[in-house]
Amino acid sequence: MCGRYAASRRPEDLAGTFGIETWEPQESLEPDYNVAPTKEVYAVLDRPLKDAGDKRPVRQLRRLKWGLVPSWSKTPEGAARMINARAETVHEKPSYRRAFAARRCVLPADGYYEWVTGVQERDLEVEGRKKRPRKQPYFVLPADGSVFAMAGLYEFWRDRTLPDDHPQAWWATCSVITTEAETSPLAVAPADGPHALADIHPRMPLMLTPDRWDAWLDPARTDADDLRALLEPPPAGLMRAYPVSTAVSNVRNNGPELLKELEGPEEGTLF
Numbered sequence: 001m002c003g004r005y006a007a008s009r010r011p012e013d014l015a016g017t018f019g020i021e022t023w024e025p026q027e028s029l030e031p032d033y034n035v036a037p038t039k040e041v042y043a044v045l046d047r048p049l050k051d052a053g054d055k056r057p058v059r060q061l062r063r064l065k066w067g068l069v070p071s072w073s074k075t076p077e078g079a080a081r082m083i084n085a086r087a088e089t090v091h092e093k094p095s096y097r098r099a100f101a102a103r104r105c106v107l108p109a110d111g112y113y114e115w116v117t118g119v120q121e122r123d124l125e126v127e128g129r130k131k132r133p134r135k136q137p138y139f140v141l142p143a144d145g146s147v148f149a150m151a152g153l154y155e156f157w158r159d160r161t162l163p164d165d166h167p168q169a170w171w172a173t174c175s176v177i178t179t180e181a182e183t184s185p186l187a188v189a190p191a192d193g194p195h196a197l198a199d200i201h202p203r204m205p206l207m208l209t210p211d212r213w214d215a216w217l218d219p220a221r222t223d224a225d226d227l228r229a230l231l232e233p234p235p236a237g238l239m240r241a242y243p244v245s246t247a248v249s250n251v252r253n254n255g256p257e258l259l260k261e262l263e264g265p266e267e268g269t270l271f
Helices: 011-018 097-102 119-126 210-217 224-229
Strands: 005-007 032-035 040-047 058-066 084-086 104-109 111-115 137-142 148-158 170-180 203-205 239-243
Touching: 005 104, 011 040, 011 058, 011 104, 040 148, 040 210, 097 104, 097 148, 097 224, 104 170, 104 210, 111 148, 111 203, 148 203, 148 210
Parallel strands: 058 170, 084 170
Antiparallel strands: 005 032, 005 111, 040 058, 040 104, 104 148, 111 137, 137 239, 148 170, 170 203
């Protein structure tokens, strides 16, 4: 799954990386080293500009709220639970299938956090049963330091309790697509810790390599089978993981120190 990630890149850097044509400087977000559900995040998407005569899709950098609210929802309640969509079923789930067909995005990040649990606890989580609290946090990122481009979906939801001209009449929300975690060895693994992403957690955000960005963002692509082919996991051996402070477990903590690599798991935590 993906329940926490870091996003510190500036809009100017993202614009160059993704070929973004337009973004509003006044909507810039501060670097966030502990992105949690319901926060606003950057998303890259291809969409015609509002009120523009030219209806061609334009690559934009937009602010979306993390936690998808389907357009047909009566209320936004439950958005915090819809932060992840499974790659295996995203095309058929009522909450996601419309967005999958027409509203896809890339959510840029530095990497994501995940907490190691014991084998028995991981089995319970796979089965959807309650498990004990998480243990040692790890930060997972591309080994070459490039942007971690997560496949995502976005939606618009109209709050019918507000007038049309109210600034909060429309919600723009998103979800991260996840897939099975890699079982192949990490490109760089901690000496005393997990050697594959699957050793950390059974799920992982689906990272899109640059050769898939244009196809994934293209709103003209609507065929489910064609789109599902883009959700193949990236090549093995691109990722690294290292232990970080348990301070990241508290969402109120935020700063670059959360990304500092520890020599090993903190005392009292388990791998």
